[in-house]
Every structure is written in structure tokens, then in C-alpha cells.
Amino acid sequence: MQLNPYLNFNGQCEAAFKFYEQCLGGKIVAKFTYGETPAAEHVSAESRDRMMHVRLVVGDAVLMGSDSPPELFEEQKGMYVSLNIDSPAEAERIFHALAEGGSVRMPIEETFWAARFGMLVDRFGIPWMINCENAK
Numbered sequence: 001m002q003l004n005p006y007l008n009f010n011g012q013c014e015a016a017f018k019f020y021e022q023c024l025g026g027k028i029v030a031k032f033t034y035g036e037t038p039a040a041e042h043v044s045a046e047s048r049d050r051m052m053h054v055r056l057v058v059g060d061a062v063l064m065g066s067d068s069p070p071e072l073f074e075e076q077k078g079m080y081v082s083l084n085i086d087s088p089a090e091a092e093r094i095f096h097a098l099a100e101g102g103s104v105r106m107p108i109e110e111t112f113w114a115a116r117f118g119m120l121v122d123r124f125g126i127p128w129m130i131n132c133e134n135a136k
Helices: 013-024 088-099
Strands: 006-009 027-033 051-058 061-067 081-084 103-109 116-121 127-132
Touching (some): 006 013, 013 027, 013 051, 013 061, 013 088, 088 116
Parallel strands (some): 006 061, 081 127
Antiparallel strands (some): 027 051, 103 116, 116 127
16 A cells, blocks of 8 residues: 555646655656546636646655646645655755745754754645654
């Protein structure tokens, strides 16, 4: 079994996943717009370029997402995407990259359980926790 976060956006999914691909060093391996589906003729003109599905692979991890229909979109609440990173330097790099244009909820720093830990909401409204338990 593999457990994967699936993020919803309100028209910014493609931009968000290009940003995540750059920040996390992953690879977008699949992406489809609503206009590329077999039901494209039933999709409004303003929704054709919205992402129906995108899949980003980072090492053994997978992050997926889509643009919700505008009338069904809800902001992310009650969840974080948690990244566990092996090196403090890489944890700091990723934290600062994801925080660019977003807001820091807890600066990345040493804690009693981790060499580095920080919390942020990125420019697309997605909450992240960056954790590095190792002191490598």
C-alpha cells in the first residue's frame, strides 16, 4: 500500500506542481487538463485548461493534485503535507524554497525531537511541515 497526499487547487494546480517539481527535485510524470479528457465537450471553456490530474514523483514518494471545479473548491484545512528530510541543510533549503511568497507558521529550527523542524503555508495555500530528525 502507498498513501499519497492529493491536493486541490482553484486554478493554480499546474503552477503549484511546477513549483513543487523545482523545490523538491521531483518529476511530473503525468498531467491532464479537463479539456484533454474524453468528456471535454462537456467542460466549460473557462475550465478546459484547469488540471484534472497531476502526479509528481519525488524519490519513492508521490504527490498528486487537481483543480477543483470552482463551485466545489475549499481551502486546505486540518492537514499538512509532511516532508521528512535526511539532512538539516536540505531541510532548510526546501523550507525556504516552499516559503517563498507564502507565510511561515513556525521558523525552521532545532527542536527537542529534530535537528530541524518548521511549518509554513506556501504561496498556493498548501500547509507544509518540514522535519529532519537526523543531524547529518
